[in-house]
Amino acid sequence: MKSLLLVFILLSLTFCTTELFPENKFTGKISPIPKDIKAKMIGESWKKGCPVDFDQLTYLRISFWGFDNKTHIGELIINKAIAENTVETFRELYNIRFPIQSMKLPIFYLNNPNDSSRKNNSSAFYYRKDAQSPKKLSLHSYGIAIDLNPFYNPSPVAGGKVEPQGAEKYLNRKLRIKGMIHEGDKVFQIMTKNGWAWGGFFKQGADPMHFEKIITRQYIIKSLEYLPNKWGINDAL
Numbered sequence: 001m002k003s004l005l006l007v008f009i010l011l012s013l014t015f016c017t018t019e020l021f022p023e024n025k026f027t028g029k030i031s032p033i034p035k036d037i038k039a040k041m042i043g044e045s046w047k048k049g050c051p052v053d054f055d056q057l058t059y060l061r062i063s064f065w066g067f068d069n070k071t072h073i074g075e076l077i078i079n080k081a082i083a084e085n086t087v088e089t090f091r092e093l094y095n096i097r098f099p100i101q102s103m104k105l106p107i108f109y110l111n112n113p114n115d116s117s118r119k120n121n122s123s124a125f126y127y128r129k130d131a132q133s134p135k136k137l138s139l140h141s142y143g144i145a146i147d148l149n150p151f152y153n154p155s156p157v158a159g160g161k162v163e164p165q166g167a168e169k170y171l172n173r174k175l176r177i178k179g180m181i182h183e184g185d186k187v188f189q190i191m192t193k194n195g196w197a198w199g200g201f202f203k204q205g206a207d208p209m210h211f212e213k214i215i216t217r218q219y220i221i222k223s224l225e226y227l228p229n230k231w232g233i234n235d236a237l
């Protein structure tokens with residue numbers, strides 16, 4: 001009887017510890033895309049003609065700080081080649097408590113089209129054309145790009161529109177709003193240090209929500225450092 005009581009007390013203490021300090025534990029799990037998720041992606045976020053197949057993609061479950069100042073577990077589909085780097089990058093974002101409103105897979109909104117988080121959902125892989133250059137595929141189609149808090153980091157797109165719709169106010173980058181990203185800030189430093197190029201420097205419409213991996217046939221850029229142009233190289237080149 002005493003041994004059973006001792007086991008109960010130990011289990012109770014373990015449970016309490018887990019519940020009292022969940023914010024101290026970062027979770028970053030890499031796994032194959034679950035069959036049920038893969039089935040929902042086909043014909044939606046993944047379609048025939050996609051430049052990467054499912055065996056080149058992977059499923060991430062990652063901790064993040066929400067706008068409610070609580071920890072949550074988000075989901076991302078990302079290219080396998082950068083999965084570990086992505087987890088470590090989000091670990092650093094978590095450590096500085098960068099707020100992310102939502103991190104759901106795009107297919108979530110098929111059954112929840114009116115969910116309030118839709119316009120500010122952070123996501124990665126999605127097979128689609130580039131919103132700013134519609135003749136090209138978006139790098140999200142390869143699973144090598146991430147959008148963070150898009151509503152508060154919007155961008156002008158083709159046809160004089162703004163993406164997401166309704167976020168025109170936040171094109172003013174002098175604003176300081178929760179979840180915004182600015183050149184040189186901690187989020188910018190973490191992302192670029194880990195090899196993510198920032199869309200805020202795009203010539204055809206700044207895209208501050210967007211970070212992408214620079215990948216050629218030979219290389220994945222592991223780190224970036226943005227420095228002033230002291231060589232007189234013309235931006236038009």
